[in-house]
Amino acid sequence: MKAEVNLFHERFLGSLSRASIDAAMRKVAIGLALFLALLGGWVFQQLQPPKSARTAADDFVLTDVTVIEPTLSRDPKATLRVVNGRIQRGSERIGGAMAFPDLSHTYVLPGLVDMHAHLPPDTPLKLSGYYSLLFLAHGVTTIRDAGDPDGTAVPAAREGIEDGEFAGPRIVSCGPFVAGAEPRRWPNTEIVDEPQDAERIASALVQAGHSCIKAYEDLSVEKIEALKAAAARHGLRVIGHVPSQLSYEEALIPDVQHFFGVPRAESLKRDHVLNRIADWQDVDDARLELIVQTTLEHGIINTPTLVSSHRLLLYRDYEAAKNDRAVVLLPRIFPDVVWNPVSGIPYWKEIGDFLPSLEEALTKKLDLVVRLYHAGAKVQLGTDTQQPFVVPGASLQEEMLLFVQAGIPLEEVWAMATWKQGQTLMPDLGRLTDGAPADLLVFREDPTQSLEALGTLVAVVARGKLYLRDEVDRTVERYRTHFRGGLVDKISLPIARRKVKQSVLRDY
Numbered sequence: 233m234k235a236e237v238n239l240f241h242e243r244f245l246g247s248l249s250r251a252s253i254d255a256a257m258r259k260v261a262i263g264l265a266l267f268l269a270l271l272g273g274w275v276f277q278q279l280q281p282p283k284s285a286r287t288a289a290d291d292f293v294l295t296d297v298t299v300i301e302p303t304l305s306r307d308p309k310a311t312l313r314v315v316n317g318r319i320q321r322g323s324e325r326i327g328g329a330m331a332f333p334d335l336s337h338t339y340v341l342p343g344l345v346d347m348h349a350h351l352p353p354d355t356p357l358k359l360s361g362y363y364s365l366l367f368l369a370h371g372v373t374t375i376r377d378a379g380d381p382d383g384t385a386v387p388a389a390r391e392g393i394e395d396g397e398f399a400g401p402r403i404v405s406c407g408p409f410v411a412g413a414e415p416r417r418w419p420n421t422e423i424v425d426e427p428q429d430a431e432r433i434a435s436a437l438v439q440a441g442h443s444c445i446k447a448y449e450d451l452s453v454e455k456i457e458a459l460k461a462a463a464a465r466h467g468l469r470v471i472g473h474v475p476s477q478l479s480y481e482e483a484l485i486p487d488v489q490h491f492f493g494v495p496r497a498e499s500l501k502r503d504h505v506l507n508r509i510a511d512w513q514d515v516d517d518a519r520l521e522l523i524v525q526t527t528l529e530h531g532i533i534n535t536p537t538l539v540s541s542h543r544l545l546l547y548r549d550y551e552a553a554k555n556d557r558a559v560v561l562l563p564r565i566f567p568d569v570v571w572n573p574v575s576g577i578p579y580w581k582e583i584g585d586f587l588p589s590l591e592e593a594l595t596k597k598l599d600l601v602v603r604l605y606h607a608g609a610k611v612q613l614g615t616d617t618q619q620p621f622v623v624p625g626a627s628l629q630e631e632m633l634l635f636v637q638a639g640i641p642l643e644e645v646w647a648m649a650t651w652k653q654g655q656t657l658m659p660d661l662g663r664l665t666d667g668a669p670a671d672l673l674v675f676r677e678d679p680t681q682s683l684e685a686l687g688t689l690v691a692v693v694a695r696g697k698l699y700l701r702d703e704v705d706r707t708v709e710r711y712r713t714h715f716r717g718g719l720v721d722k723i724s725l726p727i728a729r730r731k732v733k734q735s736v737l738r739d740y
């Protein structure tokens with residue numbers, strides 16, 4: 233080898249002077265450095281998420297529109313102005329505002345509220361901007377984040393939206409999960425070792441800007457009571473799981489998620505998430521009636537997240553599920569890797585065995601929703617985004633459809649999904665009255681007549697900013713291409729596969 237190099241030197245370089253060799257080497261080095269810099273720049277640029285949707289206006293007027301506050305009022309040929317993020321009704325103050333004649337002869341409704349969502353953690357993939365936009369693209373202008381698994385998800389989205397880095401909904405958050413004992417199922421979990429810890433936890437949540445306590449697993453009745461008392465002192469709401477060791481009527485969680493606890497604790501065949509969703513075999517008429525009575529007696533609110541059960545049924549045909557029209561919006565790491573029933577995270581491995589009981593349970597859940605509604609109990613629409621095939625925004629529309637299928641009149645479902653749950657989060661949120669926060673949806677057709685009109689959305693107003701549908705769609709497409717094509721896809725898939733293999737998530 234050495235001899236060959238020497239020969240090369242003799243033959244080709246021998247005649248060259250030392251100085252010209254140095255100059256040539258310098259050129260090569262500079263060229264190489266330039267190439268690497270360009271390559272680095274290209275890679276860096278490829279990894280950056282696209283720019284978010286542009287706002288069309290934040291001081292504007294809609295004229296000759298039908299303003300609908302579901303079940304409250306319907307005002308045809310109305311004028312509605314938005315200024316400084318607030319709604320102004322009446323025609324006398326329209327001067328100076330940007331007009332959108334294309335948006336005349338439309339139907340204006342309040343934005344949708346998802347009462348149980350989870351934002352994505354702030355990873356190098358940078359999903360916050362895209363997920364925030366997906367909520368808006370489907371008309372969801374407020375979300376209640378029901379637990380931030382690592383503590384990065386809510387700050388990343390909130391800061392991005394508030395700094396104008398990307399478009400997104402209002403975020404009301406619970407922050408960490410609050411559990412009664414180790415082990416922590418999520419890194420961002422506060423433990424109530426003793427009931428008196430509740431005070432410290434509630435106070436810290438308020439300090440951090442959260443509005444609810446996510447009561448989670450392993451809490452005793454005594455600890456739940458302590459959390460409720462501390463929450464009342466600090467103006468927080470307690471939402472959460474009925475812990476698997478307790479039943480609905482024992483835990484008395486003020487805002488129960490997923491109908492956990494409806495099957496008695498002893499009727500769960502195992503303490504596993506799939507059993508908790510699907511083991512409804514012992515839930516009969518008498519049990520449903522007892523749940524309704526307990527709910528009324530204690531003023532319990534329910535957020536059943538029916539769509540998260542409904543979407544699990546897509547596992548009947550996993551290959552088709554990956555091509556579902558909402559699922560194809562997501563980066564492939566979720567459908568292809570994380571939710572893969574064979575090689576994904578352990579939760580869903582036995583899903584095949586659970587499908588028949590899951591379907592039966594869902595029928596009973598729909599029955600319970602309509603019983604609660606007829607009894608006058610409060611039922612809220614939430615989705616549990618981040619669960620398999622539960623896509624931000626799209627899933628709230630599906631939850632609405634499930635409520636309608638359960639037997640609740642469509643306009644009532646609109647009232648629930650907008651002002652009824654909105655007002656519990658912020659004064660006048662979801663109302664279209666003078667001075668109310670400006671979160672609006674503009675439709676070509678009246679969506680209180682048919683949910684098919686959801687597809688005729690032409691503009692979304694979120695936090696007072698107007699986004700036109702075309703711009704939102706184009707931006708969604710840019711994000712989709714970014715996450716599903718090219719370098720990000722190529723890099724993220726193998727990393728996700730490795731991470732899932734080493735996953736510390738235990739099999740609950």
Ligand SMILES: [Zn+2]
Nearest residue numbers: 348350378616
């Ligand atoms: Zn959840």
